[in-house]
Amino acid sequence: MKDADFVDLGVLPCSLDGGVAARAAIGLVVLGIDQTMELEFRRLMPLDGVGLYASRVFCDNEITPETLRAIGPRIAPGTELIMPGQHLDVVAFGCTSATMTLGEEAVFAEIHKVRPGIACTTPVTAALAAFKALGARRIGVLTPYEPAVNEIVRRYLDSRGVHVAAFGTWNKVQDPEAARISLDSVEDGVARLAEAAQLDAVFVSCTSIRLSERVEAIEARAGLPVTSSDHAMAWHCLRLAGVNDAVPGAGRLFGVTLEGTAAG
Template sequence: MLKLKGNAMSLNLAAPRFSGPVDPKPVDLGVLPSELDGGLASRAAIGLVVLATDQTLEHEFRALVRQPGVAFYESRVFSDNDITTDTLRAIGPRIAPAVDLILPSISLDVVAFGCTSATMTLGEEAVFAEIRKARPNVACTTPVTAALAAFKALDVKGIGLLTPYAPQINENLVAYFSGRGVGISAVATFDRRDDRDAARIAVASIEAAAEQMAAAPGVDAVFISCTSLRIAEAAAGLEQRIGVPVTSSNHAMAWHCLRLAGINDVVPGGRLFGLPSN
């Protein structure tokens, strides 16, 4: 207890709880029996590469990947706050060293690279090649890969694409998806080019934008691109209000990680989380 006397402070230590004689040596119980179980990842272990600037992805994965026996383990990869084509390309050679840090010598079922725009800039196969330098033959996904799988599972023909990116990056993303046979019926951006700002876009703003996008002709699903945008936990309620499926970079990637790992549990998370991966 601290006691103040005038301007001086003194420390009054409490009396020891035990005042009797103490045996100087504890009882040695030796080596006790123990059993090994499957650990936290007894059903599936997911590796996750997260951008150094990302404030959202891990939080949303914790909300969506919570099945018993399933665990994910992260590594961070350096990235610039400014989202430009050049800064996105620079991430490529950093992916393999980041993957190498995730549970060395322990098997992973899936490795996911958590950046939508970098995947589009580098190309999915280039990202997979980097991942497999550290984890040969592992199942891989990215937000782009997962989104394409989600669109197929949901059987959507035209999507509304909502991003925080610069218009040039949006144009590239539209071209990338279109080249993979995805119809883009509407596109919009918040034009927040600093990843720190993208993470702070209010959920209400994202929901309002998605609602406006869902009303555009030809939109039968909304895809909210960028792992920094916070929408995964609100996706189920939002799609009920606007009448079309809603998914996002993190939402789709969490679902795809589970399905690639052989986890087919139907769990809360919106329409997508009730579907298998085709």
């Protein structure tokens, strides 16, 4: 017996639009211990039609060459978890020091095992693209890493033709500590690098370090462009996906395209 007050409308008509990712679908492989990257990406991508989809892979709390190398075989399975069977425009792997330890080509090969031919990036790949777009040749580098990892960073950047004119570190072995480095410390560190050497830009290496919420003030104090692992990679993901919008408040990098021209 039917309820006299119940109305069943049956199947209703509907239309389909482009969905959350109407302009771009971006996949992000995040380290399981990372506290920062997804927050930074969402601050830097306040754009309708840009979908961000993340998975996580296991990583030890300690940042050492050995723990970084161990991440390599986990990249493909982590990528496979992101929107299986659905279209992605870009996949980004979120660890700077692991990329430098493994090599960009090795990281890309892992991603392409499950997403053949897809555009992909890493914090290092993105930083190199950012330096080119900004016309920056003399780079200051700021890291939270221990000496052994810093040596990997310096050697890798040198192998890619980057002139590291100044270098500073907070010397943290535990990634959860790196994630708690204050924005005041980041601003002061960048300013000290800018005072110590003639620089074209500063790169803050490590996806655990925050930058986005104060990037314009940090750039203003230093008097030059500043980017970080998350900051550069968010920009690079957008540009690789064909999204060339300028993002207000996101710093100088988000005002340019991959070619270094003004963003729309």
